Amino acid sequence: xxxxxxxxxxxxxxxxxxxxxxxxxxxxxxxxxxxxxxxxxxxxxxxxxxxxxxxxxxxxxxxxxxxxxxxxxxxxxxxxxxxxxxxxxxxxxxxxxxxxxxxxxxxxxxxxxxxxxxxxxxxxxxxxxxxxxxxxxxxxxxxxxxxxxxxxxxxxxxxxxxxxxxxxxxxxxxxxxxxxxxxxxxxxxxxxxxxxxxxxxxxxxxxxxxxxxxxxxxxxxxxxxxxxxxxxxxxxxxxxxxxxxxxxx
Ligand code: BJW
Ligand code: ZN
Numbered sequence: 001x002x003x004x005x006x007x008x009x010x011x012x013x014x015x016x017x018x019x020x021x022x023x024x025x026x027x028x029x030x031x032x033x034x035x036x037x038x039x040x041x042x043x044x045x046x047x048x049x050x051x052x053x054x055x056x057x058x059x060x061x062x063x064x065x066x067x068x069x070x071x072x073x074x075x076x077x078x079x080x081x082x083x084x085x086x087x088x089x090x091x092x093x094x095x096x097x098x099x100x101x102x103x104x105x106x107x108x109x110x111x112x113x114x115x116x117x118x119x120x121x122x123x124x125x126x127x128x129x130x131x132x133x134x135x136x137x138x139x140x141x142x143x144x145x146x147x148x149x150x151x152x153x154x155x156x157x158x159x160x161x162x163x164x165x166x167x168x169x170x171x172x173x174x175x176x177x178x179x180x181x182x183x184x185x186x187x188x189x190x191x192x193x194x195x196x197x198x199x200x201x202x203x204x205x206x207x208x209x210x211x212x213x214x215x216x217x218x219x220x221x222x223x224x225x226x227x228x229x230x231x232x233x234x235x236x237x238x239x240x241x242x243x244x245x246x247x248x249x
Contacts, residue, residue: 011231022187024102032193036238067151089237090117092245106179123175131163183208196225
């Protein structure tokens with residue numbers, strides 16, 4: 001990966017100014033925004049999948065083949081994420097929502113940290129780690145406690161699965177449509193902590209660019225989106241977002 005180059009004060013000021021004047025803002029977040037809360041990202045040297053290939057674990061085929069292995073991975077992540085807290089980046093986005101007339105936060109994350117930080121105008125594109133869904137009767141319920149035995153089963157005896165979106169599965173339709181509609185209408189799109197590799201989420205800022213939105217990226221590394229952005233700020237979300245939004249801690 002290329003080394004991070006410092007973004008200029010001018011870029012930061014331009015992004016802050018655009019956000020201050022914007023009436024319609026979409027924020028799209030990925031695993032990087034939770035990195036400073038202690039949640040590992042998926043890709044990269046410290047990524048969650050350093051020792052696993054995604055297709056070994058995050059696919060319906062992997063789950064059919066070995067539900068115990070897949071559940072052990074999810075339970076270890078649930079355990080780890082159960083104690084983490086939102087960071088200054090999550091809080092900055094919650095503050096931004098309060099002052100922008102039309103604001104939407106679309107997250108690819110399944111950790112629930114945006115809601116915990118107080119974001120309300122929020123759609124989860126890849127589901128939620130704190131919900132389970134029955135592969136038999138389809139019932140969905142919140143489940144924060146660890147399971148007594150793995151893989152867990154529903155009252156109907158069907159196998160439960162995490163209510164998240166795996167490769168090859170369709171994203172929940174309404175949240176995805178909301179994200180694309182907000183992208184097409186936005187003055188400014190803020191893309192934070194995503195490698196911009198996983199579709200269709202990666203197509204959301206592409207749609208905004210096609211409609212002429214100003215796209216601000218916050219990421220310590222370059223991504224396939226960087227070159228097309230209005231400004232691409234090379235930094236960590238918990239440091240850069242408070243500079244862009246102001247106020248609060
Ligand atoms: C920091 C930081 C700090 C570090 N501050 N930043 C078009 C082209 C090619 C392929 C496809 C395509 N369309 C669809 C596909 C296939 C596939 C896909 O995209 N594959 C690509 C990988 C090639 N997509 C799908 O299969 C999707 N479904 C689909 O398309 O269905 C079609 C369909 C239609 C009709 C019927 C049926 C099907 C589904 C994708 C589901 C993704 N699921 C996962 C797992 C969720 C559950 C779980 O958590 O276990 O979602 S995969 C994983 O990747 C997770 C993430 O949400 C997602 C994105 O990752 P993210 O968030 O970008 O994280 P990283 O780790 O990649 O990046 C972190 C970034 O943060 C880095 O850039 C760092 O630099 C940065 N960072 N510290 C700010 N402090
Ligand atoms: Zn059931």
